[in-house]
Amino acid sequence: MAELWNLFILDPMLNGLVALSSIMPREVEFGLAIILLTIVVRLALTPLTLKQLRSTLAMQGMQPKLKDLQKKYARNQQKLKQETSKLYAEAGVNPLGCILPMLVQFPVWIALYQSIIKVVAVTPDALLDLSQHLYSSPLIAHALPVNSQFLWINLGASGDVLLAMLVGASMWVQQKMTTAPTSDPKQKSTNDMMLMMMPFMFAVMSLMFPSGLPLFWLVSNIIGIATQYFVVGGWGYLRSSSATTQRGGSHKIVDVVASPPHTKASASGEGSPWWKIWK
Amino acid sequence: MKHVKLLSFVVVVALASLVLVSCAPRGSTPTVGWSGPTFVNGMVYVGSTEGKILAVNVSARSKGLDFPSSADGEWVYSNPVSSGSGMSCAQSTSGVTIYGTPVVVPDENLVYIGAYNGKVYALGMDTGVERWEYPKGEGNIGAVVGSPVVSDGSLYVSSSDGRIYSLNLTYGDKKWQSVVLGDKLWSTPAFGNGVIYVSTFDGYIYGLPATGIFSQEDVEASWSYHAESGFVSSPVVYSGTVFCSFGNNLYAVREGSNSTAWNFSGGKWFWASPLVREGVVYAGCLDNYIYAVDSQTGAEIWSYDTGSRIVSTPVFAGDYLVVASEDGNLFVFDLASPSGGESVQPVKVIPVTGDIQSPLCFHDGVIYLRSQDNYLQAVDIGEGRVVWKLPLTGK
Numbered sequence: 001m002a003e004l005w006n007l008f009i010l011d012p013m014l015n016g017l018v019a020l021s022s023i024m025p026r027e028v029e030f031g032l033a034i035i036l037l038t039i040v041v042r043l044a045l046t047p048l049t050l051k052q053l054r055s056t057l058a059m060q061g062m063q064p065k066l067k068d069l070q071k072k073y074a075r076n077q078q079k080l081k082q083e084t085s086k087l088y089a090e091a092g093v094n095p096l097g098c099i100l101p102m103l104v105q106f107p108v109w110i111a112l113y114q115s116i117i118k119v120v121a122v123t124p125d126a127l128l129d130l131s132q133h134l135y136s137s138p139l140i141a142h143a144l145p146v147n148s149q150f151l152w153i154n155l156g157a158s159g160d161v162l163l164a165m166l167v168g169a170s171m172w173v174q175q176k177m178t179t180a181p182t183s184d185p186k187q188k189s190t191n192d193m194m195l196m197m198m199p200f201m202f203a204v205m206s207l208m209f210p211s212g213l214p215l216f217w218l219v220s221n222i223i224g225i226a227t228q229y230f231v232v233g234g235w236g237y238l239r240s241s242s243a244t245t246q247r248g249g250s251h252k253i254v255d256v257v258a259s260p261p262h263t264k265a266s267a268s269g270e271g272s273p274w275w276k277i278w279k
Numbered sequence: 280m281k282h283v284k285l286l287s288f289v290v291v292v293a294l295a296s297l298v299l300v301s302c303a304p305r306g307s308t309p310t311v312g313w314s315g316p317t318f319v320n321g322m323v324y325v326g327s328t329e330g331k332i333l334a335v336n337v338s339a340r341s342k343g344l345d346f347p348s349s350a351d352g353e354w355v356y357s358n359p360v361s362s363g364s365g366m367s368c369a370q371s372t373s374g375v376t377i378y379g380t381p382v383v384v385p386d387e388n389l390v391y392i393g394a395y396n397g398k399v400y401a402l403g404m405d406t407g408v409e410r411w412e413y414p415k416g417e418g419n420i421g422a423v424v425g426s427p428v429v430s431d432g433s434l435y436v437s438s439s440d441g442r443i444y445s446l447n448l449t450y451g452d453k454k455w456q457s458v459v460l461g462d463k464l465w466s467t468p469a470f471g472n473g474v475i476y477v478s479t480f481d482g483y484i485y486g487l488p489a490t491g492i493f494s495q496e497d498v499e500a501s502w503s504y505h506a507e508s509g510f511v512s513s514p515v516v517y518s519g520t521v522f523c524s525f526g527n528n529l530y531a532v533r534e535g536s537n538s539t540a541w542n543f544s545g546g547k548w549f550w551a552s553p554l555v556r557e558g559v560v561y562a563g564c565l566d567n568y569i570y571a572v573d574s575q576t577g578a579e580i581w582s583y584d585t586g587s588r589i590v591s592t593p594v595f596a597g598d599y600l601v602v603a604s605e606d607g608n609l610f611v612f613d614l615a616s617p618s619g620g621e622s623v624q625p626v627k628v629i630p631v632t633g634d635i636q637s638p639l640c641f642h643d644g645v646i647y648l649r650s651q652d653n654y655l656q657a658v659d660i661g662e663g664r665v666v667w668k669l670p671l672t673g674k
Contacts, residue, residue, distance in 0.1 A: 125310045
């Protein structure tokens with residue numbers, strides 16, 4: 001299994017990263033290679049990302065309706081199931097639509113993480129291990145060792161506080177853009193926890209791993225933000241929450257969000273985003 | 280709500296798997312080092328995979344006595360310092376990793392070793408008691424990967440901070456430290472005619488005055504050679520030529536010249552340091568082959584596929600060349616009467632237990648090696664078998 005993983009996923013990605021380094025300016029070669037590979041991978045996964053994004057938004061929009069159903073059929077689970085499925089079918093939403101694309105992307109992310117760690121090769125053992133994954137090509141051989149300095153970042157060293165903060169902040173922004181406000185205290189508590197926990201965890205992990213990985217996370221987050229901005233249109237719930245505060249309460253938004261789109265086009269994110277209604 | 284929970288679960292699982300994958304051996308290679316053995320006066324000195332230094336009496340081992348037998352001068356030195364880089368699971372290790380081979384100076388009655396925690400230690404040859412460490416106290420230099428070298432009454436150590444350090448043998452005081460020569464110095468320096476030869480991680484060989492490299496001008500005034508790629512073995516000087524490997528190439532560079540005399544390409548990296556004898560360079564390669572190359576022309580004389588990577592530096596054993604493949608086989612080649620022309624065959628293949636990455640040591644018909652499963656093994660070449668093996672986990 002490990003051999004298959006290396007042969008078909010890890011080694012091509014690792015060698016691609018090294019080959020990209022070889023065509024970059026020496027001063028910033030590895031940093032730029034990480035950025036470029038991240039962009040390439042994100043572009044390749046764009047269909048899945050969009051599907052995931054649309055499903056997430058559609059699911060969020062349907063929450064009030066689902067809640068109504070849960071209240072209505074609290075004592076009849078069978079009926080609840082049927083009505084829920086019916087609601088999904090009417091809206092043209094697959095409940096697994098936001099999870100499956102994410103699952104499909106994991107192996108790619110893991111391979112990318114492994115590639116960066118291996119190419120950085122911070123210890124002699126790691127360097128020896130790296131040699132097992134390299135293709136016999138002059139392009140690859142001449143690219144090594146990569147220059148692990150990029151801007152102020154030593155990509156082979158851990159503990160870059162500024163980079164960790166940037167990762168945490170960018171992840172918060174990205175999540176905030178798609179986290180719908182809610183009047184349900186339980187739901188709000190879960191949302192708030194997720195909104196804080198994920199950026200915090202990634203910021204902490206950014207301090208633990210060689211900085212090549214946090215750089216990848218940062219670029220990936222920025223691409224994610226840009227994708228959401230251009231595809232969905234605007235800053236989403238990031239701006240809506242600040243608007244809410246300015247308007248002095250959350251009731252207006254809750255009311256609007258409580259009336260999610262039910263048409264197939266808008267549920268799949270193809271129409272105007274519903275938060276634009278109150279903009 | 281149900282789907283939010285499911286999504287949360289997926290995210291948590293993804294993060295956990297990410298951490299596990301990144302910290303697991305496949306994501307980040309554990310550091311155990313490849314310290315080789317040194318034989319002096321009936322004792323073998325070696326670093327273990329756990330970062331201990333051990334003195335092993337060959338005679339006591341042959342008799343199967345309990346280890347360590349202090350009556351036979353055996354001891355174990357456990358380094359009190361732990362290495363690693365902060366919280367990073369990608370880099371940390373539980374003990375002090377030792378990559379270099381101990382160096383023994385009987386006149387000083389001391390054993391010297393450099394460690395990955397950026398310290399150089401001098402231990403009593405008979406007792407294993409620490410005599411000095413450099414730098415003293417809490418400080419350290421960059422991680423030491425190459426072996427220390429003794430020349431003209433000084434100890435020379437290369438460091439990952441890109442510098443060479445010259446130390447007093449008796450007290451460990453610093454005589455001088457060089458300017459930064461390169462990205463990392465993970466190799467062992469070589470000496471010849473008052474010149475110290477250093478190969479750097481970013482592809483340079485320097486020939487510098489052993490009396491001291493105090494400024495960038497000293498470096499610029501000295502001889503240097505730049506190869507097109509990095510990753511180096513330790514240089515070897517033979518008959519006015521420096522042999523060193525960079526990436527897939529084995530280079531021969533005449534001292535004082537800026538051009539390559541020849542280079543020989545292997546299928547993968549030449550990780551192990553080459554050996555030279557009677558006009559032939561022997562170089563083990565990660566493509567599984569041991570190559571015999573003409574030292575003047577770079578022409579291949581013969582090669583042999585060992586079936587596994589050659590990480591360990593081979594050793595001459597009288598008229599024989601002994602090569603270890605990583606999967607635990609010793610190949611013995613008769614250099615006095617090689618047969619088979621270009622398809623030279625080993626006269627013996629001796630299996631041992633565990634992987635072999637450490638350099639081999641030869642004395643009086645016996646090969647001493649430390650395998651990666653943390654055993655010191657004595658292999659009698661004549662008998663073609665392991666005559667004793669010792670777990671290096673002694674307290």
